[in-house]
Amino acid sequence: MKALVTQENLNKALSTVSKVASSRTTLPILSNILIKASKGSLKISATNLEMAVTAEFGAKVDEEGELTIPARLSTEFISSLPHENITLTSEGSNLLVSSTGYESVLNGTSSEEYPSLPTISSKNKITLKTAELKKALNQVLFASSSDDSRPVLTGVLFTNHDGFIYLVATDSYRLAEKRLVESKDDINCIVPASALTELSRIMNDTEEEVMLSWDDQQMRFSVGGVELITRLIDGKYPDYRQLIPAKGEFLMEIEKPSFVSVAKISGLFARESAGSITLHIDGDLGELVVSSVASQLGQNKATSKIVSSGSADITLNSKYLLDGLAAINSDGVDFSFSTKTTPCIMSAQGETDVDYKHVIMPLRS
């Protein structure tokens, strides 16, 4: 291999890809990245066997070739070099890197030792606005489960009904559902949250569109010169529409900053009771009183003005409430509820056509 690249391009590709390479693996080669020079371009790839990320950019390639080099050292090293041209030359399985004032050798390995990267060929394709997908992922990802005992819940469901594509995540205590775009495509994929978190980091604001394609086992996201392919999670996602009400019996309307403030402060006092706070909704008085269950350190009562069509006492996890509120992009929140044992549904205030719903299961009080 012999190639001439700019520091900026190489640095950008390495920082996009290298997070997927891990040194905490039983397969040492996975802490390396694969670098491949073809006519006119360089491809940098990394995989953790669950997903693979590849970044491609233009380069002056005098001699084609491929090898693998240590991900972390290469990334830190290249990012520290001055913004000048860099020459990459292979010497056996090592890579010589030279730039004005710097001559380095990165000890590599042959590309033959690197696992083969997944490919996908499928007619299933949709194109989304990058900004919209990024926002949607922000609104649902945190609600997925980190508990491996139910693998399907560690992913985000991409599904379609009523002519729309929806993203859904739940850890069985709370659920987030985001309506994405109109589409007649039939899609029913559970995508690992870890891959989507990585995707969210990779998608930058300069690229307008991201293309999704998928088959039964994999999904690919292509955005600019970057491609992420992830395996799908095998299994049946719970039929969440059967389990949650579309809306509650009563509706409380509240200003979001005020709701955040009372939930946050009461949550401070609820650390010993695992974040358990009680919402006392009084529709007649037009008042919400949030109190934390008495703890060793103290207790708290916080009051906020509301408009509500009904009254109830509901005990929630303050962290889940705050997570949900953070995902609602609106100055006002519609909080729909029935009894102290039925799920609460939150959405942006006053929207007749709600595209984001956040559901929280109450705690026993």
Place this chain on the structure above:
Amino acid sequence: MKALVTQENLNKALSTVSKVASSRTTLPILSNILIKASKGSLKISATNLEMAVTAEFGAKVDEEGELTIPARLSTEFISSLPHENITLTSEGSNLLVSSTGYESVLNGTSSEEYPSLPTISSKNKITLKTAELKKALNQVLFASSSDDSRPVLTGVLFTNHDGFIYLVATDSYRLAEKRLVESKDDINCIVPASALTELSRIMNDTEEEVMLSWDDQQMRFSVGGVELITRLIDGKYPDYRQLIPAKGEFLMEIEKPSFVSVAKISGLFARESAGSITLHIDGDLGELVVSSVASQLGQNKATSKIVSSGSADITLNSKYLLDGLAAINSDGVDFSFSTKTTPCIMSAQGETDVDYKHVIMPLRS
């Protein structure tokens, strides 16, 4: 106790003081802070038995009194309250906190259970500019030792000679010496680095002056309404002036950004050799070549232009070199050296009257 305070004042005092209170202690009361209402003012104090910090501010006090409350909860709680007046009322050993919309109880304990705070009465006093002391601490603190086996090295020496006060810190591998102000006061105190780190955090830019007073066992820093008293470290500080040369045989002049860059990049390749990099100074060629000892992952050579009166190969710890360079506030660095086994001395370029010296012991190569 019954007092009326502003959220801003109480929040500022709590955030100044509460870091000293620790929950990782065998004495649970030390995770509390002491709050004391006297006529016209409120005092908030915390101690970890090594040091104590007190912040005082104006308050409308209707009823004097004192008690202790949990530091962390109180600080987080008060900082989350709206910027309005807060009423504090004691009820037994508990504190009722009320503000518009919020009614809380912080479970406290009687102040009698709290350790008595240190006091100091001494004629030894000097006043320093806050900004200068803060800068000086930044330049020396990092060079103190974190190894408790030689307690004196975990502190910073405040000493005077030649009519000046100096701050000195060393971990025996490197040494930082900062000349502070002209003074005829006799001072010879070893102040724990942990207390000075806390002091540095506390000193803010709105207060122009800080007053130091000390006796044989303690030192007090007073800045604005805040007071920090720390015990001194008992023992004899090494006679560092005997051990280090005032300057080396040769002088290398180098631009600081360029020195930082070559040291940083070579350091990346030196992780497996504990940061060991070799400076090849060639006075005839006017060139510094920094190379990292060959490692498993790769190796590097970085070149920079210099002017030097001599030549030598010197092996240094790249972290120590970078720490030292970061403390030198200048575009150019004077690097004074003799042989590969004698200490190197760094200072700001071209200063005839050097007020900051950084000394690094070479590694065996």
